[in-house]
Amino acid sequence: MxxxxxxxxxxxxxxxxxxxxxxxxxxxxxxxxxxxxxxxxxxxxxxxxxxxxxxxxxxxxxxxxxxxxxxxxxxxxxxxxxxxxxxxxxxxxxxxxxxxxxxxxxxxxxxxxxxxxxxxxxRYDPSFRQVRDRIADGTAGRLEHVTMVSRDPTPPPASYVRTSGGMFRDTAIHDMDMCRFLLEEDIATVYATGSCLISPEIGETGDIDTLMITLTTVSGRMAQVINCRRGPLGYDQRLEALCEHEVLFVDNKPASSVRIARSDGSTAAPPMNYFIERFADAxxxxxxxxxxxxxxxxxxxxxIRDGFEAQRLVEAAIVSATIGQVVAFGPNWMPEAAS
CATH class of the missing domain: 3.40.50.720 (NAD(P)-binding Rossmann-like Domain)
Known part of the structure; x- marks a missing residue:
C-alpha cells in the first residue's frame, strides 16, 4: 500500500x-x-x-x-x-x-x-496527449507552428493575484510547459507583451490581465500563446498545431453534447465551467x-526539471514584457537575480 x-x-x-x-x-x-x-x-x-x-x-x-x-x-x-x-x-x-x-x-x-x-x-489530458503522440510518432509530420489560447471565465480577485504569481507565473507557466512538451527543441527567443485591459483591481496590484507570448525555436519553429483573465464564452482552452501532414486541434469541452436546433437557429452548451471540471480526467x-x-x-x-524550465521561460517572458524587446534565450539564460 x-x-x-x-x-x-x-x-x-x-x-x-x-x-x-x-x-x-x-x-x-x-x-x-x-x-x-x-x-x-x-x-x-x-x-x-x-x-x-x-x-x-x-x-x-x-x-x-x-x-x-x-x-x-x-x-x-x-x-x-x-x-x-x-x-x-x-x-x-x-x-x-x-x-x-x-x-x-x-x-x-x-x-x-x-x-x-x-x-x-x-500533459495528462487525453486530447493534448493525442496531439503530442501524433507529433512524436511522426503521424502528423514535423510540428511547424502551435497556437494556444487560455482564457479564464472571469478575473480572479486582487487578493489572489497578489500571492499567486500573477499572469505569468500562475497562468502562462502551463502554456510554456505545453510548448516545451510539443516542440521538444531548445527555445531561441522569447517575446511577450501584456496589458491590463479588463480589471482595474488587477492593474492596481501591478499585474496584467491580457498577455501574448511568442517563442521561436533554434530551427525557426514558432509557438504563440494567448492568455486572458476573461473569456466571454467561459473557460476557453484551445490549441492548434500546424504540422507537415496535419493540422491538429484541441477544442473546448462543452458542458453538454446536446445541441438544440429550431427554425430560428441552434444553440450549444458553453464550455465546462473552469479548469477543475475541464481537466478532471487529467x-x-x-x-x-x-x-x-x-x-x-x-x-x-x-x-522537477520541467518545472524549472517552464518557469525559466516565464521569467524570460517577464523580462521581455518589461523591456519591450525580444529576449535571446538559450540553455544558459537565467534571470539576473539567479545568475
Missing part, C-alpha cells in the same frame, strides 16, 4: 487528495493545512486521513510520498524537506515566485534522487502516474 500525505486543503488540494484516496493500492494518511478553517477536517473525513502537522509527516517513515498543493510560498521549503527525508513528491506549480529558490529546490531534489512530479496536468491520470512512479518506477511525464 502506497501511503501519501497532502499539504493543502484548498481547491486544488481537495482535487489531489480525493483522487489519491480513490486509487487502488494507495491510501491518503495525512492532511496538513496551515489555514485555520474547516476544510482540512472536512477533507480528512472524506478521505479517511488524519489532520496533522509538517513534522509528523516527515518523521513518519511509512509515508512514501507527499502531495504539495498548499500556498506557493510553501512549495520550495517542502521540496527541500522531501529531498532530505527521501520521500517522493508531487508538487503544484510554480515551485516559487523567486527563481533563485526554484533553482535551489530543483538542485536539492535532483541531488537527492527522489521521484518528483510537477503539476502540469495538461488530474486523475496524473495522480495515478504519481503512484505508479512510486510503486514501480514508471517514468512520469513531468519532472
Amino acid at each position: 502506497i501511503k501519501l500525505a497532502c499539504f493543502g486543503a484548498g481547491r486544488i488540494g481537495q482535487v489531489h487528495a480525493l483522487n489519491a484516496a480513490a486509487l487502488p493500492g494507495a491510501a491518503l494518511v495525512y492532511i496538513v493545512d496551515p489555514v485555520a478553517g474547516p476544510e482540512a477536517k472536512d477533507l480528512a473525513a472524506r478521505t479517511g486521513a488524519i489532520v496533522t502537522d509538517v513534522d509528523t509527516v516527515f518523521s513518519d517513515d511509512t509515508v512514501d510520498g507527499i502531495l504539495i498543493a498548499s500556498s506557493t510560498d510553501s512549495h520550495a521549503p517542502l521540496l527541500h524537506r522531501a529531498a532530505a527525508a527521501k520521500k517522493a513528491v508531487f508538487c503544484e506549480k510554480p515551485v516559487s515566485l523567486d527563481f533563485a529558490q526554484v533553482a535551489e529546490a530543483a538542485r536539492a531534489v535532483e541531488a537527492s534522487g527522489i521521484a518528483c512530479m510537477l503539476g502540469f496536468q495538461r 488530474y486523475r491520470d496524473e495522480m495515478t502516474a504519481f503512484v505508479d512512479l512510486i510503486r514501480d518506477g514508471t517514468p512520469a511525464l513531468t519532472t
